[in-house]
Amino acid sequence: MSETAKLILGDETFELPVFEGSEKEKGIDITKLRATTGGYVTLDSGYKNTGATTSAITFLDGEKGILRYRGYSIEELADKASFLEVAYLLIEGELPTKDQLDKFKHSIEHHTMVAEDMRKFYQAFPHEAHPMAVLGSLVSSLSTFYPESQNPNRSKEDVDLTIHRLIAKLPTLAAWTYKNSVRHPVVYPNNNLEYSENFLRMMFSVPAEEYKVDPVIASALNKLLILHADHEQNCSTSTVRIVGSSQANLYASVSAGISALWGPLHGGANQAVIEMLEAIKADGGDTEKWLAKAKDKNDPFRLMGFGHRVYKNFDPRATIIKKACDEVLDKLGIDDPILDIAKKMEQAALNDPYFKDRNLYPNVDFYSGIIYRAIGIPTEMFTVMFAMGRLPGWIAQWKEMLDQKQPIGRPRQIYTGANARSFVDIANR
Numbered sequence: 001m002s003e004t005a006k007l008i009l010g011d012e013t014f015e016l017p018v019f020e021g022s023e024k025e026k027g028i029d030i031t032k033l034r035a036t037t038g039g040y041v042t043l044d045s046g047y048k049n050t051g052a053t054t055s056a057i058t059f060l061d062g063e064k065g066i067l068r069y070r071g072y073s074i075e076e077l078a079d080k081a082s083f084l085e086v087a088y089l090l091i092e093g094e095l096p097t098k099d100q101l102d103k104f105k106h107s108i109e110h111h112t113m114v115a116e117d118m119r120k121f122y123q124a125f126p127h128e129a130h131p132m133a134v135l136g137s138l139v140s141s142l143s144t145f146y147p148e149s150q151n152p153n154r155s156k157e158d159v160d161l162t163i164h165r166l167i168a169k170l171p172t173l174a175a176w177t178y179k180n181s182v183r184h185p186v187v188y189p190n191n192n193l194e195y196s197e198n199f200l201r202m203m204f205s206v207p208a209e210e211y212k213v214d215p216v217i218a219s220a221l222n223k224l225l226i227l228h229a230d231h232e233q234n235c236s237t238s239t240v241r242i243v244g245s246s247q248a249n250l251y252a253s254v255s256a257g258i259s260a261l262w263g264p265l266h267g268g269a270n271q272a273v274i275e276m277l278e279a280i281k282a283d284g285g286d287t288e289k290w291l292a293k294a295k296d297k298n299d300p301f302r303l304m305g306f307g308h309r310v311y312k313n314f315d316p317r318a319t320i321i322k323k324a325c326d327e328v329l330d331k332l333g334i335d336d337p338i339l340d341i342a343k344k345m346e347q348a349a350l351n352d353p354y355f356k357d358r359n360l361y362p363n364v365d366f367y368s369g370i371i372y373r374a375i376g377i378p379t380e381m382f383t384v385m386f387a388m389g390r391l392p393g394w395i396a397q398w399k400e401m402l403d404q405k406q407p408i409g410r411p412r413q414i415y416t417g418a419n420a421r422s423f424v425d426i427a428n429r
Contacts, residue, residue: 009037024058027051041412051233053241055394057090058232064309067317069230070094070383078320083195083225084108087392090230091399104164111168112189112198115145115178122180131384132262134177135170140255150249162250163395170391171195173329174384175202181378196221199388204376215332217375220324226367227317228386230393231310236260236267237390237397242409244398257394258387267383267390270369273305274379277338277345285337287344295354300397305366306349307359317364325367328374342370345383 005028017029034041044050044220058067067074070089074395077086088096088104096104118138125134142165143149149162176186179202187202193210200221204211213324231237240257244250261267280290293301308315329339346362349355372382 007033007037009040012037019054021054022056023061033168041414047238050257052238052409053233053401053404054395055232055400056093056395057400058230060232060310062308063312065311065314065316067231074227074316075320078223078226078317079228082388083222086229087395090392090396091163107160107164108168109191111165112172112191114169114172118145118173119186121174122176122186125180127181127183129178129181130262131174131181131381132258132387134180134253135173135384135387136258136262138173138177139166139170139251139258141251142166143249143251146251149251159250159399163399166250166254166395167391170388172202174381174388175199177384178378178381179381194218194222196225201374204271212214214331216327219403220321220371221375223321223324224371225383225389227321228362228368228389230390231395234266235263237394240394240398241401241406244401245406245409250395250398253398254391254394257390261387261390262383267386269305269365269380270372270386271379273342273366273369274338274373274382275340276304280341280345281337285341287341287348291345291348291352303345303349303360305369305412306355306362308363308382311363313359314361315363318362318367318400321364321367321371322362323354325371325374328371334374336373339370339374342366 003020004015005018007016016033019027019029021027030042042050057070059071062328069077069086069094072089072095077089081089084105085096087099087102092100096176118141121138121141122134125137134299146162146165148158151158154162172189179186186206189198191198192200193201193213196218200213200218201211233241236257239260240253242251243256248256264272280287283289290301293299294303327390346366349360349362355361365393368385369382372385373379377385
């Protein structure tokens, strides 16, 4: 571009190129800053103002509440597409034709089983092990069952096979993780079912009774997976890219993403919503009291599942999933005091000027936590559900990073430690 930014350091002025994206986003290109200025780097804790890459996968405008995958609005995709269609779109760049989708689904269905030897891993984990710890370990271990996946210079066909295997096996691994935690026998996949339906059946079937998949619940889960499928350069996605930049295999890279997602500041938000609601119930269920605490700037209590660090006006995903949440609760007719408290908190936040003025609206984590609880998914499995949805985005980002032949990630720092000093023998310390 002809536009440049000027950086003045003492008596010297340096011109830096300005890069503009397809949605008119602008960034100052500092790729050669250190070499040009004789050692200067930028300091940006948390990378809040740093564009680590260019990407053609997801566009997010937090000010306007816009989220698009490959140019398609999240509203249209959640309303009209299946999760596997969206997965194909993210990974391949275009919506599939019927023939392409049929082949993609057939390949996924062909690889839903996992090696029987992996069941020994489950037996070795204590039943109280956190599901994210188990899932991350098992995903990483897939590279030992498919050692050819560790070759960074494989053909597209080989890479596609690795991708399809991971998409196929993650629901099986996730459902078996739950079964292990309750010490129930595992349920093998039924590939006559759709992706979401197959997972629900593996989760909730027991030897004496086959789980009957409710289409309302399956539809809600399909939407949730789509809404979580990608969210540009967040903590876990950036982790997948930086691990993959070392040419680590896909399984290792996604395992690292699972670990990053596990953190309560990232994927654990919907779990925190339910824990907050349970705390309110344990205190007597007085929502007015807790809403007042949320308004008190001197009170450390904060509403979980309200507002968003990226979306400044509204979370477009929340608008979509609220409808699905209402449909699930109406269909199931559940009598749950936790869900009653959630409804009261939602209505208060939507109508109270204090929350409206500060854009503290219920976000996707608020509604997803309610849906998961309503359909019987344990709280500790919530982040596993997030990982299932985010998988296509992680894969797409990993693949894009390799296709662009991006260099290994290597952030810089500003050292603030001790200056050079001499070693002192222990007798004289």
